[in-house]
Amino acid sequence: MKVLVVGGGGREHALCWKLKRSPSVGEVICAPGNPGIAREARCIAIAVEDIDALVKLAINESVDLVVIGPEVPLVAGLADKLRAENIAVFGPGKAAARLEGSKSFSKRLMHEAGVPTARFEVHVNPDEALETIRSWGAPIVIKASGLAAGKGVVVAQTEKEAIDAMRDMLSGNAFGEAGSQVIIEECLIGEEASCLFLVSGDTILPLASSQDHKALLDGDLGPNTGGMGAYSPAPCVTPAVADEVLETIARPIVAALKKKGAEFIGILYAGVMLTEDGPKTLEFNVRFGDPECQPLMSRLKSDLGEVLLAAAEKRLDQITLEWQEGAALCVVVASEGYPGSFDKGQIIGGLDAVEAAGTTVFHAGTAEKDGHIVNSGGRALGITTVAPTVREAQQKVYAALEKLEWPGSFYRRDIGYRAVAREE
Incomplete structure (x- = not known):
């Protein structure tokens, strides 16, 4: 089959690399791609924000499957427009992508669904946010509600740091519109892990565990980044922990979205903190993590094209994933x-x-x-x-x-x- 991958980062390079090596895939196209991806796929210079041009490309190329890598086109509704043209697509529609596009929506849905997560408040008013920071004390977490390329989270060690981050976000200086709402959260203590799931309607298939290093400097110090490295498997995610995350986090949130009329097809990424009270959700993403995707694709033995098409066509219950040892x-x-x-x-x-x-x-x-x-x-x-x-x-x-x-x-x-x- 012919597959179109949307995106041009490390995650998309890993997906194109794996798809090129999948027996079910004859050709890989990538928009916009990058020089590394050009070794694996035919790159076409269309920006990920150009939704109409991407839909046109998929139609003109008669692709059999579209795999959407980054969050921006998912939140903008690319998957819905492709499905309206009867094109198989791996990636959630706009309604389900709000889980990543709006942290305030995500936190409220977790609360409704009984998904374990940190205590939180949503603020648009700096004075009210200031009151919360002062009453809760530090360490405390300040998040921009909208998309901020993985950098919209500040784990503040002092009240001053928290107040500065909150004001920076609400003023529009830090992340523009993405910071017009901030979430203030209690700071969870424990080890962080990335738990990714292939989701297709009611079928949820866990991927191998992984762990990302978000902080810039050795020893997990310094500011948060989009991710400085990752590995798989993560030994902290024991089989018992994996089961608990599936049953208490993944299943309830997928069911809660469905109840709101937002059926999920794609990758559900749960960033979890393994606390003394069990796994708690830090955030949800609606796509492969970057850089977690790179080690995961390196270990996956299954035919990726076959797996993603089965998810897109709601046949995921027929799939078993195989992973390389080590x-x-x-x-x-x-x-x-x-x-x-x-x-x-x-x-x-x-x-x-x-x-x-x-x-x-x-x-x-x-x-x-x-x-x-x-x-x-x-x-x-x-x-x-x-x-x-x-x-x-x-x-x-x-x-x-x-x-x-x-x-x-x-x-x-x-x-x-x-x-x-x-x-x-």
């Missing part, structure tokens, strides 16, 4: 200065040598200029490998990174440290 680990290479400002257009060399060292280089924020690969975004690359243990995967990736020729790059040196400590 572990996969991805280290994100960012532009120095990220998540703040950084210089673009820096030449990235040594990529062939990095791959020759036994890794897969997934491109995220890259472009091609005068025959060279250059950085065009904050998170530029995801260096990923599979090995018998997390420790061995970690060693392999960091050894390969020695061969990267990009002085303006930055990456964490401890991705997977929790799993390595458990292994040892």
Whole structure:
């Protein structure tokens, strides 16, 4: 079949890479893609926000399946428009995508459905928000309600930090319209894990567990980012924990959406905190995590094209997922200065040598200029490998990174440290 993947980041590179290797797939098209994706798929320069042009492309190319990678086109209703044209699509419609598009909607739905989550309040008035911060104290979590590319969460260690973040968001300085509502949450303590599910109507199929490192610096310090690395499986997600997340978090939220007339087809991503009182939901996303997608696709043995088409056609109950033994680990290479400002257009060399060292280089924020690969975004690359243990995967990736020729790059040196400590 012919598959169209929408997006141009590391997640979409991993999806295109896996689809290209799927026996059921004859051709992969990607819009807009990136220089790395161009090795796996035919790239067409259409922005993910250009919903009408993407629908037209799917019709003109007579694609058999559309896989929507990022949250922006999902929240904008691309899946609904494709389904109106009788095109099979993997990704939720606009109503279900509100689960990620509006954190205030998401938190209220969790409350209605009895999904375990942190105590919270939604505020639009800075004075009322200030009152809550002062009465709750720090540490405390401040979130922009709308889409903020994974950076709209501040885990404030002091009241001053919380107040500054809240004011920055509500003033429109930090995230524009996305911060016009803020959620104030109690700070949950525990270990964080990413629990992803393939959902098709009433059928929910858990993916292998994974863990993301959102903080910029080693030891999980510094500001939140879109993700500095990930690995799978996450040892903290035991079979018992996985079952509990499925039954107390995934099933109730999918049922609650259905009750509101929003049937879910696609990936449900539950970011959970494993607290002393059991798993609690930090947030929901409605698509593959980035960078969790990279290690997950590296471990998946099943035919991805077949799996996603079955979900799109509501045949997911006929699918069993197979995973490669061992572990996969991805280290994100960012532009120095990220998540703040950084210089673009820096030449990235040594990529062939990095791959020759036994890794897969997934491109995220890259472009091609005068025959060279250059950085065009904050998170530029995801260096990923599979090995018998997390420790061995970690060693392999960091050894390969020695061969990267990009002085303006930055990456964490401890991705997977929790799993390595458990292994040892």
